[in-house]
Amino acid sequence: MLRGLCYLWTASLLPITFSGQLHSELTGVLDDCFCDIESIDVFNNFKIYPRIQKLTERDYFRYYRVNLNRPCPFWADDGQCSIKDCQVEPCPESKIPVGIKSGNYNRYSQVANANTDIVDCEQAQDLGAINSTLSNYSKEAFEDWARHDDAQDHFCELDDETSPDATYVDLLLNPERYTGYKGPSAWRVWNSIYEENCFKPRSVYRPLNPLVPPRGGEDDGEGFYNWLEGLCLEKRVFYRLISGLHSSINIHLCAEYLLDEGWGMSLWGPNVQEFRQRFDPAETKGEGTRRLKNLYFLYLIELRALSKVAPYFDRAFVNLYTGDRQEDRATKELLLQFFNETKAFPMHFDEKSMFAGQKIEAKTLKEEFRLHFKNISRIMDCVGCSKCRLWGKLQTQGLGTALKILFSEKEIKNLPEHSPSKGFQLTRQEIVALLNGFGRLIPLLNTLCLYGWYYCLGNWVAFIRAHNGKRFKTENKNDNFMKNPGSPSVSVRFCSLWCVMSTVGLMTGDSYSFPLTLPPIP
Numbered sequence: 001m002l003r004g005l006c007y008l009w010t011a012s013l014l015p016i017t018f019s020g021q022l023h024s025e026l027t028g029v030l031d032d033c034f035c036d037i038e039s040i041d042v043f044n045n046f047k048i049y050p051r052i053q054k055l056t057e058r059d060y061f062r063y064y065r066v067n068l069n070r071p072c073p074f075w076a077d078d079g080q081c082s083i084k085d086c087q088v089e090p091c092p093e094s095k096i097p098v099g100i101k102s103g104n105y106n107r108y109s110q111v112a113n114a115n116t117d118i119v120d121c122e123q124a125q126d127l128g129a130i131n132s133t134l135s136n137y138s139k140e141a142f143e144d145w146a147r148h149d150d151a152q153d154h155f156c157e158l159d160d161e162t163s164p165d166a167t168y169v170d171l172l173l174n175p176e177r178y179t180g181y182k183g184p185s186a187w188r189v190w191n192s193i194y195e196e197n198c199f200k201p202r203s204v205y206r207p208l209n210p211l212v213p214p215r216g217g218e219d220d221g222e223g224f225y226n227w228l229e230g231l232c233l234e235k236r237v238f239y240r241l242i243s244g245l246h247s248s249i250n251i252h253l254c255a256e257y258l259l260d261e262g263w264g265m266s267l268w269g270p271n272v273q274e275f276r277q278r279f280d281p282a283e284t285k286g287e288g289t290r291r292l293k294n295l296y297f298l299y300l301i302e303l304r305a306l307s308k309v310a311p312y313f314d315r316a317f318v319n320l321y322t323g324d325r326q327e328d329r330a331t332k333e334l335l336l337q338f339f340n341e342t343k344a345f346p347m348h349f350d351e352k353s354m355f356a357g358q359k360i361e362a363k364t365l366k367e368e369f370r371l372h373f374k375n376i377s378r379i380m381d382c383v384g385c386s387k388c389r390l391w392g393k394l395q396t397q398g399l400g401t402a403l404k405i406l407f408s409e410k411e412i413k414n415l416p417e418h419s420p421s422k423g424f425q426l427t428r429q430e431i432v433a434l435l436n437g438f439g440r441l442i443p444l445l446n447t448l449c450l451y452g453w454y455y456c457l458g459n460w461v462a463f464i465r466a467h468n469g470k471r472f473k474t475e476n477k478n479d480n481f482m483k484n485p486g487s488p489s490v491s492v493r494f495c496s497l498w499c500v501m502s503t504v505g506l507m508t509g510d511s512y513s514f515p516l517t518l519p520p521i522p
Contacts, residue, residue, distance in 0.1 A: 025281060025289040030297050032236055035347035037296055044299070044445045047341045055338060056439045057172065058331045059097050060320040064432050067159040067166040068389055072382035074192065085179040085258060085266055086385040091170040099323030100168075100428070155370050156377040156400030159393075161429060169390060171436060176249075177256030177268055181385035189382055190246065197372045197379075198242055199235045200227075207287050221287060234354050234365055237301075238372065244298030245395060247291045250278050251444050252391075298399070299445060302438045303342055304349045305402035308412060309434075310339035312426065315417055320431075351406045366407065373400060391440075398437020401430040 029036045055061055068088060071077055093101070159166055194206055207221030228236060257271035279288035312318065313335060320331045355362040355369075377396045383389040405412070411424035426434075 025286075026292055030293055030300065032233060032240070033297070033300060033347075033349050035300055035349070037293070039347055040296055040299060041445060043345055044442060047344070048303075048338075049442050051334065051338045051341060052435070052439045052442050055331075055334055056436055058320075058334070059322045059324070059327060060100070060331050060428075061432055061435050062170055062172050063091060063096055063100055063168050064171055064390075064394060064436070065159070065161050065166050065168050065429060066390060066393060067163050068386050068393075069165040070159070070381045073378055074382060075188075077382075083180045083385070085177075085261075086181055086387055088169055088174050088386045088390050091168045091173075093168075095170070096168050097322035097324065099321040099328075102323070154400065155373045155403045156397045157374055158397070158427070158429065161427075171394075174387060174390060175256060176252045176391040176440065177387070178253035178258055178271070178274075179385055179387055180258055181383075181388050185384045186388075189379060192379055192382075193242060193376050197376050198239050199231065199372070200239075208284060221285065225290075232365070234369055237354065238369060240294045240297045241301060241399060242376070243291055244294035244296070245399060247279075247295040248298065248395065248441055248444060249392065250291075251275070251295075252440065254278065295441065295444065299438075299441045300349045301406070302399065302402045302434075302441065303345060304351060305405040306339065306434070306438060307342040307345065307348060308409070309405045309426075310336070310343060311412055311415060312424070313339065315415065317418060351409075355407070370403075373403065394433050395437045395440055397430065397433035398435075398440075401426065401434040402437075404430075405434075 027037055191209065194200065194209075195202065200206065204224055204227045207224055228239060231239075254271050254275040256268050257274060258266060259269050259271065260267040276283055278284065279292060281288050284291075313332070318332075320328055320335065322328055322331075355366045357365075377393070377400055380389060380392040380396050383392050408424045411421065414423060415421045
């Protein structure tokens with residue numbers, strides 16, 4: 001496993017060339033909640049990051065069944081991207097664990113236990129007889145469960161897993177990365193999401209919209225944010241979630257960028273300039289900081305959902321079934337440990353503040369909220385790049401599953417201990433999307449923290465040199481974070497944190513340890 005995973009700021013890219021404004025602004029309490037960025041950073045890096053990596057590498061969570069051939073329901077299909085790196089490598093049936101293929105309702109049987117080492121399709125089909133080990137009552141319960149799920153108010157358009165076009169994808173072999181897919185086709189997807197589904201009138205202009213010509217003399221987005229702050233909480237939350245999801249996808253694309261393609265080999269790596277264009281306040285007129293804060297907000301919402309869904313998995317009969325009893329037992333144990341960590345976070349988002357008005361108005365607003373998000377999940381079928389579509393669908397479904405959990409509190413509280421629930425249930429597809437979608441956010445926050453550590457080091461170098469009576473100099477004109485270190489009054493707690501984290505990682509060998517190769521001191 002890679003230690004100290006950091007996407008953009010590796011030793012080969014140093015010295016870093018961002019302005020210090022990002023770090024002076026990416027701090028403090030987030031909008032519409034009572035949680036600060038620093039607390040999220042500490043919790044994520046020490047408690048969550050080490051565990052989520054182990055979980056998403058388990059067989060149950062690495063195989064995702066998805067239909068990448070569904071037609072775009074909103075406009076004429078542009079056709080699939082012809083770039084070879086856009087293609088998704090499907091997983092051969094022989095590689096899929098037999099329990100995942102058998103559709104066994106998370107149950108064990110003598111048939112399954114006797115065939116845990118079977119890997120071919122014909123033998124896997126024999127596991128279809130697993131239902132014969134269940135009582136008639138259990139069979140009826142499962143059938144009712146499935147029928148209710150079909151009619152349940154989902155926040156996402158779910159793929160039909162029984163469709164012949166649905167295939168299993170090994171997520172570890174198909175990482176999210178920039179493939180070269182860009183331009184009008186990609187812009188149209190995001191423009192449709194923001195302009196038609198985020199409760200925004202067309203008279204309000206979204207800042208830095210690539211499909212709208214720059215408007216001279218305008219307020220650089222302040223009009224948009226004044227309008228946004230005038231909305232109800234629910235609509236503000238909706239916009240911030242979509243913006244956070246967009247930021248997450250963009251950072252991953254910047255982190256795994258197609259840098260060169262030659263000799264039949266593709267070279268992938270971080271593209272710092274691309275990141276600057278999207279997030280550096282100096283190049284985005286301050287928009288980049290807002291985008292990154294929305295990423296933290298998205299993390300907070302999904303973290304809250306994970307802490308609430310724990311009782312669903314606590315029940316003894318729920319097994320994360322792959323056909324390997326030992327593997328499944330270890331996976332569930334890891335998952336429950338992970339849930340215990342999420343519940344320990346002291347500043348969770350309070351979802352009860354949403355849809356809390358008069359019942360009829362709140363119900364109408366909630367349905368509008370749900371349908372807008374469900375529409376966005378359908379737009380993901382309009383993405384022309386197969387690999388981009390895969391990760392767009394997965395992350396959208398993960399967020400939709402989180403919203404489903406947040407607003408199913410009564411159903412989760414009333415879950416029966418020893419039988420399936422008609423009121424609330426999760427498909428395997430939703431579970432995999434939920435954990436992997438959240439897993440996409442965690443290394444991003446880890447990366448932003450690492451950047452803050454480097455910037456903090458620059459502040460201390462400047463501070464120390466100033467007190468030694470020496471003028472601060474740099475020979476590299478691109479060392480902006482050294483040239484413009486900002487105020488030396490940067491929080492001692494903030495600076496010390498990164499030093500402590502790096503030291504602890506070095507001593508313990510845990511996965512969150514940071515590389516100790518530092519920028520050159522001028």
